Amino acid sequence: MYRLNRVIVMVVFALIVSGIMPCTAFAASESLYSIDQSFQKAKKDYLQKNMKSAAEQIQKSASYMKGEAVKASDKGKGALTASAEELEKLADDVKIGAVKSRKRIEETFARAYLALASESRIKSTESWAKKETVKAGELLDSAIKNLEKSFAWSGQKAEKGTKEVMKKTKDMSIKLKEKGTFAEEEVVKRLQEAENEIKKFGKRISPE
Numbered sequence: 001m002y003r004l005n006r007v008i009v010m011v012v013f014a015l016i017v018s019g020i021m022p023c024t025a026f027a028a029s030e031s032l033y034s035i036d037q038s039f040q041k042a043k044k045d046y047l048q049k050n051m052k053s054a055a056e057q058i059q060k061s062a063s064y065m066k067g068e069a070v071k072a073s074d075k076g077k078g079a080l081t082a083s084a085e086e087l088e089k090l091a092d093d094v095k096i097g098a099v100k101s102r103k104r105i106e107e108t109f110a111r112a113y114l115a116l117a118s119e120s121r122i123k124s125t126e127s128w129a130k131k132e133t134v135k136a137g138e139l140l141d142s143a144i145k146n147l148e149k150s151f152a153w154s155g156q157k158a159e160k161g162t163k164e165v166m167k168k169t170k171d172m173s174i175k176l177k178e179k180g181t182f183a184e185e186e187v188v189k190r191l192q193e194a195e196n197e198i199k200k201f202g203k204r205i206s207p208e
Helices: 002-018 023-047 051-070 077-095 102-129 133-154 160-177 184-204
Strands: none
Touching (some): 023 051, 051 077, 077 102, 102 133, 102 184, 133 160, 133 184, 160 184
């Protein structure tokens, strides 16, 4: 396993150096993979009644979200900070056995992904305004992937209209990353639609 991991790292490094894989894309996938692991393990530990380990994984996720909040845009900082605080409270409650349903855990994780989706969408818009086309595409792709994960953790299904928006936004992110053909007004439209869907789903899974 150790040798395999070394090989993977060396291959990724070679791709970054050669310009095939953007460094920013690798960093983003690396971060999300870590929080994915923490969420999955936390749920598994909780179901197996290993509350101490579950709480540790959730706390690790809270620390990650705090880190994201520190480097976040002004518009996205609030949601990321709120998610970190919610995860910390969840970790404390899991540790003392006060969480009686996995639904609370899953919905908290869903809101964390929604906060990440919102921040990626905001930064994608900022990158587009700076004419950083590839970066805008990467961040737009990240926004939609995080929104999909939010739906998955919440146990809710996206409506037909939402699915269409996500598909069109994914297609646009590919065009941006590959510097394909697109109209400027179409990019602006996709960014706005993504924002609308994120906000709409946020209301559906709000803890209030």
